Amino acid sequence: MSENIKEQELAELYSESEYWHVNLGETTIHAKRISGKFRNIKWIIAAAVYLPCFLVPYIRWEGKQAILLDIPGRKFNFFSLHIWPQEVWMLALLLMLFFLVMHAVTSVAGRVFCGYFCWQTVWVDVFTWIEEKLEGPPVARVKLDAAPLSFHKVKIKAAKHTIFLLLGVFTGISFISYFIDVYDMWGYYFTLSGPKEIWITILPFAIGTYLGVAFMREQICFWLCPYARIQGVMSDADTIMPTYNFKRGEPRGKIKRESGDDEKKLGDCIDCSLCVAVCPTGIDIRHGQQEGCITCGLCIDACNSIMEKVDRPKELITYISLRELLGHRHRPFYKRGRVLLYFAIILSLCSGIVWGLITITPLSLTVIRERQPLFVMLSNGDIQNKYTLKILNKSNSDIDVAVKVRGLRGAVLELRPSKITVPAGKLKKVTAFVREHRENIDGKSTLTYFKVENMKNKKMRDSYKTVFMGPKR
Amino acid sequence: MSDINETPDEAGDTGHEWDGIRELKNPIPRWWMVSFYASILWLVLYLILYPSIPLITGNSEGLLGWTQVKEYKDGMKEVEAIRAPFEKRIKELDVGGILKDTELSQFAIASSKVLFGDHCAPCHGSGGQGTSGLYPVLVDDDWLYGGKIETIVETIAEGREGSMPGHKDSLSQKELDDVVKFVQSLSAGSFYAPGKKVYLGETAGEAECAGCHGEDGKGLTDFGSANLADGIWRFDGTQEGIMHTILYGVNEDNPDTRKAKMPAFGEKLMPEQIKKLAVKVHLLGGGQ
Numbered sequence: 191m192s193e194n195i196k197e198q199e200l201a202e203l204y205s206e207s208e209y210w211h212v213n214l215g216e217t218t219i220h221a222k223r224i225s226g227k228f229r230n231i232k233w234i235i236a237a238a239v240y241l242p243c244f245l246v247p248y249i250r251w252e253g254k255q256a257i258l259l260d261i262p263g264r265k266f267n268f269f270s271l272h273i274w275p276q277e278v279w280m281l282a283l284l285l286m287l288f289f290l291v292m293h294a295v296t297s298v299a300g301r302v303f304c305g306y307f308c309w310q311t312v313w314v315d316v317f318t319w320i321e322e323k324l325e326g327p328p329v330a331r332v333k334l335d336a337a338p339l340s341f342h343k344v345k346i347k348a349a350k351h352t353i354f355l356l357l358g359v360f361t362g363i364s365f366i367s368y369f370i371d372v373y374d375m376w377g378y379y380f381t382l383s384g385p386k387e388i389w390i391t392i393l394p395f396a397i398g399t400y401l402g403v404a405f406m407r408e409q410i411c412f413w414l415c416p417y418a419r420i421q422g423v424m425s426d427a428d429t430i431m432p433t434y435n436f437k438r439g440e441p442r443g444k445i446k447r448e449s450g451d452d453e454k455k456l457g458d459c460i461d462c463s464l465c466v467a468v469c470p471t472g473i474d475i476r477h478g479q480q481e482g483c484i485t486c487g488l489c490i491d492a493c494n495s496i497m498e499k500v501d502r503p504k505e506l507i508t509y510i511s512l513r514e515l516l517g518h519r520h521r522p523f524y525k526r527g528r529v530l531l532y533f534a535i536i537l538s539l540c541s542g543i544v545w546g547l548i549t550i551t552p553l554s555l556t557v558i559r560e561r562q563p564l565f566v567m568l569s570n571g572d573i574q575n576k577y578t579l580k581i582l583n584k585s586n587s588d589i590d591v592a593v594k595v596r597g598l599r600g601a602v603l604e605l606r607p608s609k610i611t612v613p614a615g616k617l618k619k620v621t622a623f624v625r626e627h628r629e630n631i632d633g634k635s636t637l638t639y640f641k642v643e644n645m646k647n648k649k650m651r652d653s654y655k656t657v658f659m660g661p662k663r
Numbered sequence: 664m665s666d667i668n669e670t671p672d673e674a675g676d677t678g679h680e681w682d683g684i685r686e687l688k689n690p691i692p693r694w695w696m697v698s699f700y701a702s703i704l705w706l707v708l709y710l711i712l713y714p715s716i717p718l719i720t721g722n723s724e725g726l727l728g729w730t731q732v733k734e735y736k737d738g739m740k741e742v743e744a745i746r747a748p749f750e751k752r753i754k755e756l757d758v759g760g761i762l763k764d765t766e767l768s769q770f771a772i773a774s775s776k777v778l779f780g781d782h783c784a785p786c787h788g789s790g791g792q793g794t795s796g797l798y799p800v801l802v803d804d805d806w807l808y809g810g811k812i813e814t815i816v817e818t819i820a821e822g823r824e825g826s827m828p829g830h831k832d833s834l835s836q837k838e839l840d841d842v843v844k845f846v847q848s849l850s851a852g853s854f855y856a857p858g859k860k861v862y863l864g865e866t867a868g869e870a871e872c873a874g875c876h877g878e879d880g881k882g883l884t885d886f887g888s889a890n891l892a893d894g895i896w897r898f899d900g901t902q903e904g905i906m907h908t909i910l911y912g913v914n915e916d917n918p919d920t921r922k923a924k925m926p927a928f929g930e931k932l933m934p935e936q937i938k939k940l941a942v943k944v945h946l947l948g949g950g951q
């Protein structure tokens with residue numbers, strides 16, 4: 191260390207450092223639970239979003255699992271809708287949609303996803319709730335952690351970790367239930383049989399959940415989650431987020447028994463640190479918006495309960511944009527260019543998906559032209575071309591298909607087999623011979639279309655463009 | 664979690680220094696050491712379980728007994744198990760029966776791909792398109808010996824050898840010119856009367872064309888004689904080409920003769936293989 195840095199300069203250099211404690215997970219955060227508006231919202235969302243996630247696979251539809259991502263069968267089933275790999279572009283749109291919605295929501299109201307919807311924070315919430323039931327409130331938990339090894343401690347800890355592990359396994363199983371018929375799946379698990387994939391897949395989920403939720407907790411949000419790392423660029427001064435109103439709160443100070451002139455000069459914050467105690471990521475919101483805040487709003491609940499007690503106006507910590515906090519007019523989201531742009535993109539993505547869903551046809555046709563030889567001259571001088579039609583039936587029932595060829599004047603079509611029934615969910619290959627009089631073909635190749643049509647429902651059809659080849663004239 | 668060393672100097676240094684940069688003796692991070700030992704353990708387990716250690720006459724076999732060849736053979740067994748019922752029915756059924764069964768004929772086509780490529784494609788082309796003027800097209804509806812499935816089996820099993828006498832010495836130039844014109848007119852749907860006489864042997868040359876090709880020129884499958892009245896030519900359909908065929912014949916004892924010989928596959932191939940090939944050829948486009 192160089193000698194010429196003066197004592198005072200050194201102190202200045204480090205003046206900020208005591209504020210900015212970087213949470214690297216040395217100590218487990220034991221957040222206090224407190225009731226309030228945001229606490230309720232969190233429970234309601236957890237129940238409304240996550241319970242269905244576990245239950246949805248049990249819904250049946252037309253005798254099959256309503257939502258089944260059938261990887262070996264290469265199709266995604268959503269009730270009557272069956273999405274085949276051909277339609278995967280819609281999945282791409284859907285992923286883009288998620289991404290854009292995330293951007294839009296973040297620019298309007300910050301990490302709403304983190305605070306209320308994210309499986310990590312919701313699961314941490316549930317796990318810590320269980321922890322509280324078993325080990326007691328935060329103070330008791332800290333004590334228990336510090337206590338020497340005893341039968342009592344081992345008993346509680348073992349019970350807790352068993353429950354955590356089971357929840358991890360259950361998470362894995364619930365994930366798998368989207369990929370395999372859920373009733374078959376339970377059958378396999380109970381009889382210890384079934385494909386090895388369903389056993390192996392449990393592992394990463396169980397381990398991941400156990401490590402991520404039981405141990406790492408807020409560390410995931412701090413340092414691992416990619417969304418957390420980039421959300422800084424999605425929010426700006428107009429984004430509303432849980433914010434400590436420092437204008438009202440500072441200078442903070444403890445309430446003294448006898449009120450003196452001193453107290454008059456103090457702000458509304460009574461420095462009780464309840465907002466820090468309840469924070470699931472263990473940060474102090476009074477330092478301003480920071481990377482660890484998942485915008486769960488629990489500190490708002492905490493501070494409001496205090497303000498009520500000391501009879502000061504509520505919302506010292508509140509959802510507010512930086513712009514408004516600094517005394518400017520709040521710009522609503524519909525007046526912000528970036529939000530409007532996000533919505534425009536979201537709208538076009540939605541229309542793409544809707545268009546895809548409307549135009550999906552259960553019948554699809556691909557035609558492969560025989561190229562060896564390109565054409566055959568028959569004994570009566572006619573030209574014959576051979577094609578292989580691949581007719582795919584994406585529906586759940588067999589379809590009798592009629593095939594037509596268009597674009598040639600006198601074409602005779604011979605199909606093998608002549609009667610075509612495409613079984614449900616199967617691809618059928620049909621050989622087609624097309625014969626045409628030589629005089630009817632103008633050039634070397636003539637544009638030709640094959641059309642397939644459900645005989646019982648003419649609206650279900652598809653066509654394919656190809657060519658009919660003949661000799662040079 | 665945190666591995667941040669607040670006092671990096673504590674462990675001292677090795678005494679090595681380069682431009683003021685010292686080599687410290689801090690321990691390697693724990694996670695690194697754990698992965699290091701784990702990979703050593705992995706290595707040992709791998710050595711025990713899988714073939715790995717080179718020995719003088721080969722290599723250690725490994726406890727699992729895994730080899731690539733074994734894996735390949737297991738895979739082949741699986742494939743064969745799927746094919747077996749089809750193969751059995753192909754063996755049992757006669758070729759007409761196979762043809763009637765769409766699924767079975769699809770199997771025959773699919774499983775005879777390699778056979779066709781090895782034995783048929785060199786002459787008839789990989790798609791059965793033939794080789795112009797030398798080897799017949801298999802995809803059209805014109806058959807020298809007949810396009811019935813049984814006949815195709817016979818052709819493949821026993822082979823075929825065409826024959827046609829040359830008329831270089833027996834016909835005069837005028838007769839030759841006339842008969843060539845007649846043959847050309849046949850496929851155009853008309854008759855060139857002077858040539859017809861030659862064709863029917865009513866001139867001095869006493870040609871016997873009709874004896875094999877029929878009075879109407881449509882050929883007789885019993886002899887394998889070509890249909891002269893259609894648009895398809897066995898050899899060369901130009902005027903010179905037809906003249907050449909008539910002059911030098913087919914499989915005759917002169918250097919200019921046309922050659923038309925298909926080898927017999929009855930010895931080389933198994934009956935099932937021939938059945939499969941026949942079905943494939945029949946379904947190429949022109950089977951009768």
Ligand code: SF4
Pocket residue numbers: 434439458459460461462463464465466476492493494496506507
């Ligand atoms: S809860 Fe409210 S009053 Fe208490 S320290 Fe936090 S901001 Fe201040």
Ligand code: SF4
Pocket residue numbers: 432468469470471472473474475482483484485486487488489490
């Ligand atoms: S600072 Fe407040 S809103 Fe942010 S994570 Fe902590 S409790 Fe939730």
